[in-house]
Amino acid sequence: MTTRGGLDLGGTKIQAVVVDDANAVVGEARHPTPTSGGPQDVADAMAAALREAATAAGVETAALGGVGVGSPGAIDTAAGTVGQARNLPDWEGVFPLADALSQLLGTRVALGNDVDVATDAEVVLGAGRGAASLLGVFWGTGVGGGVVLGGRMWRGVGAAGEIGHMVVKQGGARCPCGRRGCMEAYAGRGAMEARARKRHEDGEKTDLFHLMKKHDRPRLTSGIWARALAHEDKLAIELVDDAVEALGTGVASAVNLLDVEVVVLGGGLGLRLGEPYRERIVQAMHPHLFNDDRPPDVRLAELGDLGGAVGAALLVA
Ligand SMILES: [Zn+2]
Known part of the structure; x- marks a missing residue:
């Protein structure tokens, strides 16, 4: 048996798996992602x-048939480098992550884009099995997208799939990317937290930040949003409604362009809010779909939290 490793590098956590x-x-x-250092x-x-994952699997890392890494930022797969990873601490310039990990682990390391590997995992092993065309939508801190056309990942000139920056409102809210009216400005958990904080500071009542402190979280996690919705927190409901509308508009626009068979909805918020919100996003898409008699099949991601790491392991399959 050949085992392989997979690493999903996120802004808050590092998920590692060993697969057979x-x-x-x-x-x-x-493990948590370091918040300082470099x-x-x-x-x-x-x-x-x-x-730690290898120990749990009963293998040495040097005996693995390779380790795949899904990383944010600008990935050069051939050079094994990561640049522009602005969610990671002091990540200035371009860092040779594949070489650094290869030395530490004693095996070959391949890099891929985090959203691409998570999309690939759903295509090969999860909710997208059998689909020749697919759009992966990862609703979390930001909103990431992966595009599969004709059975192959579409990378464009290197940066395809930035569905979070589809414009859903001209001259609209400021997005974390600095532009205005992007889908992520309404649906990204980071932007949603910023808006909630501002309105709370301006005197609006909400339990969101009380729940955050009570559960000892440094930010408004998907779990905190889910709890606030369960408590019928008015501000949380309003901001999540806005997110659903933005997702419906943006995803439908992408479908009008690409006419994919399947949309897979994942990401921290997508997974946490689950089926009722998948259904609401389908309804929010409907008025914007050009071919509204033949909508795409919108499915929840099946691989859950481990999808990114399992998809990364596919890089060395
Ligand atoms: Zn943007």
Whole structure:
């Protein structure tokens, strides 16, 4: 049996898995992403997480048939480097992440874009099995997108799939990217938190920040949003309604262009809010679909939190 490693590098957590020949997870570990230091510290934390997953699987990392990494930022797969990773601490310039990890782990390392590998995992192993064309929508801190056309990942000139920056309102709200009216400005958890904070400071009542403190979270996580909705918190309901409308508009616009068979909805908020919100997004898409008699099949991601890491392991399959 050949086991392989997969690492999903996120802004808040590092998820590591070890998978077997059939891509079944045989070991896993999760570590927080360092909030200070630099790229080498992040690489050290990634190696530690993978060692823990390998120990759980009963293998040495040097015996793995390779390790795949899904990373944010600008990925050069050939050079094994990551640049412009603005969600990671002090990640200035371009860092040779593949080489650094390869030295720490004693095996070959391949890099991919985090959203692409999560989309690939759903296509190969999850909700998108059998679809020749698919749009992956990852609703989390930002809104990431992965595009599969004709059975192949569409990378454009290198930066395809930025569905979060589809414009859903001209001259609209400021997006974390600095532009206006992007879908992510309404639907990204980061933008939603910023808006909630501003309105709370301006005197609006909400339990969101009370729940955040009570559950000892540094930010408004998907779980905090879900709890606030369950408490019928008015501000949370309004902001999530706005997010659903923005997702419906943006995803429908993307479908009008690409006419994909399947849309897979994942990401922290997508997974946490689950089926009722998948259904609401389908309804919010409907008025914007040009071919509204033949909508795409919108499915929830099946691989959950481990999708990114399992997809990364496919890079070395
Ligand atoms: Zn934007």
